[in-house]
Amino acid sequence: MRTAFMLFTTVLLGSVALAQSDFGVLAIVSPPDTVLLDTEVVPQVRIYADSDNDDDAVQVYLRIDTLYDDMLDTIIEPGETLTLDLTEWTADTEGVFTVLCSLYADDDTLFDNDTLSQPVVVRALRANFAVEAIPSPPGTFRFGPDTIPLLVVIRAAEANEDDSVTVRLQIDSTLYDETLDVYIDPGATDTIDEFSEWEPDSQGVFLVHCELLVEDDTAANDTLSKEVHVLPPWLDMAVASIEVPEETIPYGEALAPIRDCRRVGQQQRVA
Numbered sequence: 324m325r326t327a328f329m330l331f332t333t334v335l336l337g338s339v340a341l342a343q344s345d346f347g348v349l350a351i352v353s354p355p356d357t358v359l360l361d362t363e364v365v366p367q368v369r370i371y372a373d374s375d376n377d378d379d380a381v382q383v384y385l386r387i388d389t390l391y392d393d394m395l396d397t398i399i400e401p402g403e404t405l406t407l408d409l410t411e412w413t414a415d416t417e418g419v420f421t422v423l424c425s426l427y428a429d430d431d432t433l434f435d436n437d438t439l440s441q442p443v444v445v446r447a448l449r450a451n452f453a454v455e456a457i458p459s460p461p462g463t464f465r466f467g468p469d470t471i472p473l474l475v476v477i478r479a480a481e482a483n484e485d486d487s488v489t490v491r492l493q494i495d496s497t498l499y500d501e502t503l504d505v506y507i508d509p510g511a512t513d514t515i516d517e518f519s520e521w522e523p524d525s526q527g528v529f530l531v532h533c534e535l536l537v538e539d540d541t542a543a544n545d546t547l548s549k550e551v552h553v554l555p556p557w558l559d560m561a562v563a564s565i566e567v568p569e570e571t572i573p574y575g576e577a578l579a580p581i582r583d584c585r586r587v588g589q590q591q592r593v594a
């Protein structure tokens with residue numbers, strides 16, 4: 324008898340479970356992770372219904388901290404997924420805020436999926452920079468004369484005019500380390516030639532590394548490196564003159580040749 328009662332209870336509970344209706348929030352589609360300051364976005368959420376009833380009424384609420392609060396009444400059909408647009412929101416305050424979506428339906432019996440939250444960052448438009456090339460020092464050169472490092476930096480076109488960028492150039496980390504603040508017009512490509520000269524005093528392979536010290540939308544293009552091979556200077560010899568005596572040379576007289584050779588690379592007279 325007891326076994327029969329438990330079986331009846333199980334069947335009954337099972338039938339109750341099968342009859343449960345559920346409505347839930349699937350996603351906060353908008354606002355996205357980041358919204359630019361003073362732009363307007365249309366908040367958008369996705370909900371679903373797992374119910375046997377036609378025309379279930381659902382109230383959907385969306386809140387963005389204390390900045391925004393909206394509610395939407397809608398009708399949803401069994402098995403349906405709806406993407407709903409709410410009232411526009413103008414992101415006029417910088418910061419990190421919590422977007423909270425919740426729903427209510429009379430026949431809902433599962434409540435864990437009735438709310439969903441995610442952060443949104445509101446920030447001002449950034450100036451975007453990228454280091455494009457390191458034309459100097461060249462890949463191979465001979466030390467002797469100094470070389471002026473050159474960097475090509477690009478700035479994307481955008482609205483805010485005033486931002487500058489800090490550029491750091493290092494050669495083997497410690498041989499050369501210089502930082503400059505430069506201004507580049509929006510949309511322009513500039514060759515920065517204001518770094519001080521580099522005076523390599525030994526041969527070898529050196530790593531030239533450029534870094535833009537900036538927080539912009541794409542960090543991957545903020546660094547660039549190249550290897551430079553520094554070779555010793557040429558030992559460049561040249562004959563400068565051969566001096567011939569003008570007077571008659573007596574036959575049999577020994578005469579020391581006179582020549583004048585110069586080491587051109589060092590401008591150093593060797594004879």
Ligand SMILES: [Ca+2]
Nearest residue numbers: 346347433434
């Ligand atoms: Ca639910």
Ligand SMILES: [Ca+2]
Nearest residue numbers: 452539541542
């Ligand atoms: Ca960048």
